[in-house]
Amino acid sequence: MSESNRPKRTILVCCGTGCLANHSLKIYHKLKELITKAGVDVAVETYIKTTGCNGLCEKGPIVKITPDDIAYFKVKESDVEEIFEKTILQGEVINRLLYLDSVTGKRFKSHKENDFYKRQMKIALRNIGEIDPADIFDYIERGGYESLKKALFTMTPESIIEEVVKSGLRGRGGAGFPTGRKWKQCAGYNNYPKYVLCNGDEGDPGAFMDRSIMEGDPHSIIEGMAICAYALGSNTGFAYIRDEYALAVKNMSNAINKAKEAKFLGENILGSGFNFDIQIVRGGGAFVCGESTALMSSIEGKVGEPRAKYIRSVEKGLWGQPTVLNNVETWANIPVIIEKGGEWYSGIGAPKSTGTKVFSLVGKIRNTGLVEVPMGIALRELIFDIGGGITAGRKFKAVQTGGPSGGCIPESLLDLNVDFDSLTKAGSMMGSGGMIVMDERTCMVDVARYYLNFLAEESCGKCLPCREGIKRMLEILNSICAGKGLAGDIELLQEICATVSEASLCALGKSAPNPVVTTIHYFEDEYLAHIRDKRCPAGVCKELTTYYIDPENCKGCGLCLKNCPAGAVSGQPKSWHSIDQKLCIKCGNCIDNCKFHAVKIR
Amino acid sequence: MIITINGRQCEAEHGEFILDVALRNGIQIPTLCHSEALPGLASCRLCIVEVIENNWSKVVASCVYPITSEIEVVTHSEKIKRMRKTLLKLLGARAPQNAYVRKLLAEHEVTPAARFQGDPDENCIMCGLCVSACDKIGAGAISTVYRGIAKKVSTPYDEPSKTCIGCSACAGVCPTGAIKVQESHGKRIIWKKEFELLSCAVCGKPFITPEQIAYLKAKLNQEIDEILCETCKRKAAGERFAQTCADLTASKGLLR
Secondary structure, eight states: OOOOGGGGGEEEOOSHHHHTTTTTTHHHHHHHHHHHHHHGSSSEEEEEEEEOOOOOOOGOOOOOEEETTTTEEEOOOHHHHHHIIIIIIIOOOOGGGGOOOOTOEEEESSSGHHHHHHTOOOOOTTTTTTTTTTTTHHHHTTTTTHHHHHHHHHHHHHHHHHHHHTTOOOOOOOSBBBBHHHHHHHTOOOOOOOEEEEEOOSSSTOHHHHHHHHHHHHHHHHHHHHHHHHHHHOOEEEEEEEETOOOHHHHHHHHHHHHHHTTSSBSSSSGOOOBBEEEEEEEOOOOOGGGGHHHHHHHSSOOOOOOOOOTTTEEEEGSSSSSEEEEEHHHHHHHHHHHHHHHHHTSSSEEEEEEEEEEEESBBBOEEEEEETTTOOBBHIIIIISOBBBBBGHHHHHEEEGGGGSSEEEEEGGTTTTTTHHHTTTTTOOOEEEEEEEEETTTHHHHHHHHHHHHHHHSSSOOOHHHHHHHHHHHHHHHHHOOOOOOOOOOHHHHHHHHHHHSSSHHHHHHTTTTHHHHHHHHHHHHHHHHHHOOOOOOOSSGGEEEOOTTTOOOOOOOOHHHTSSSOOOOOOTTOEEEEEOOOOOOOOHHOOOOOEEEEEE | EEETTTEEEEEEETTTTHHHHHHHOOOOOOOSSSSSOOOOOOOTTTTEHHHHEEEEEEEETTTTTTTOOEEEEESSOOHHHHHOOOHHHHHHHTTOHHHHHHHHHHHHHOOOOOSOOTTTOOOOOOHHHHHHHHHHHHOOOOOEOOOOGGOOOEEGGGGGOOOOOOOOOHHHHTTTOSEEEEETTHHHHEETEEEEEOOTTOOOOOOOOHHHHHHHHHTTTTTOOOOHHHHHHHHHHHHHHHHHHHHHHHHHOOOO
């Protein structure tokens, strides 16, 4: 068989951050070595690539083989030889490495058939997991930079903006401001230079969609920015990326260089006479620098503090010039909107929240990972059908959306449709799309405390209500969790929340009380249990928790005894065990390990 | 254009800040971080007011809110008063023993909240005026450091700053007297840095650092022949003025 006639096969090894941490790079190198060694003896010409994140981080490392459409999950280095021998050489499927549906016990050859992927719709994540982010030709092969060509040679700046307006796309970074309207406003100012910025300072705990796009499909961001720049007449762009995202910085830098070589960036792009360049600015990792005006201050070399936004950035932004700032995910949607049209995009999702949204599902959920679904999906479908429900057979309690600016949504609202407006109405917000799922063993006062603690470190600290308000709310919450809550604490928290939410300088300060407001609103009984009864119903706050073993349920299996690090459990096999309260350190290992619900919280 | 503040019609220029228009019309709005010389900090939020436009009300900081249409402003609505009291309560928790803060609390009838553990030695309220003054002078010796609740004003690494000229403008603008300036035996210590003080050529009072003289020389691009303190400088200027007047009247024969 001649080289060109040989059938081709590609092995895609996921090298997203989650899989990398589980040694997927070793899998890649080992497979590559075996393929190279076998050389032309392999009947099927085989390529191997590293890709960005496939989303299902819980079951990584992931190895996909095309065109066979085989996906292997939880692959270990020790599986590599078998994959090579059986699948690559003989085309045989290794059953035990396929996705296993834990409920039905069914395995799926193609990843597209399982519930996690089946219900998704990928627009922003269209290429991630399918292409090698370091190879611009992979991007081009899948239609990359066609939209830029279309924009440059067949569209006017006005018609580009009109398409984006028509799409109904709203900013994916948090506030959900209509992207098209932002561009249109900026285009209306006859003041140059104008700047096009990418916000890659993702900082919400539990959110990693922007990171995944920057790492896995950097050209989609570059193309989106270049299209916008052409529409606005801007020649300079900045991508602000937090420095902790080392792989994102590396892949974005590499992609910018490759795009320049291929004339998609730089002087006289594709011979059109239009110039546009992007520089990377590495952020110091301050959460507040994700706020638009603080981000601009940081690019200008000043302290990353927000400024009053009574004059908007589209008029006076970076260095006082008209500026459009969009989030990573927003940019990744632009090329598709230009390719397929605004009307096509607006037909997806919910009426006032069009398109798809990427969510990161984390916390006490089975399928931890990144998913992209049409807006308007029910929270229940997202958490239970795609996310696979709660781990360890526990009960769902709440989901935290929108990061530190968001709030906690209780079980009673599980049928809520996830879009910008419904989440805001429920007291939370879309934010960047982080979803932290919590079960019955999560203390809601402690959750509010966690977010306040985060904000106490990450507020810029400039304005009085945000800085001092957060400090004092945290002080009260610490005291409630330590069993020193006083009558009147809830009212005092509410008083501070009301002022911080309106008097603060920036949107981060204004939304900082949300975790406290929503937990009081939906879980006031838990606050009262802490303050009045000196009890933590979830068994999290150590000073307020006493574990005991119920003789009715205890089978004397000894698992609690085995897992107790303090030697506080005693008992003979097959008879009731008990906990010595003097020795107990309240770590919760006994309750977490008991299979018979015998360990209880008092 | 005409805007309404507390029901009163006030003339305003496009782009003018609400606070400036209010003060010009004798309407008092409490401020803490506002200084005419160093505007735009908007950090203390005491100057919040309600702006009503198209039947929609929002809370804004009057010191930085530019007037672009004929809005209605309310400076002391129940909501604003309540929020201001909470802000003062938070301020009182931060600097419980500071005289200026205590005075403000008393003026607004706010009782300090017993729930909070305040630091009795804290006087700085983080308004940022000192940093702004130092920037304006061009020394850049102090800045805010850290963020969140740990944010504070300091020199780089809390060490004596190389660029500090010892002018103490920071202490001069501080509303709460939080910046310590020690002066004795011809020396000044500020921000852990010790400066020699040069004396006034007339009264002999030590008052200025050599670094300040160097700064002034560079700024004015001229030599400074005689170092005079503020009082003596004023006196000398007055004498020069009187002499000029006398010379003028004598030369023109206008002496009565």
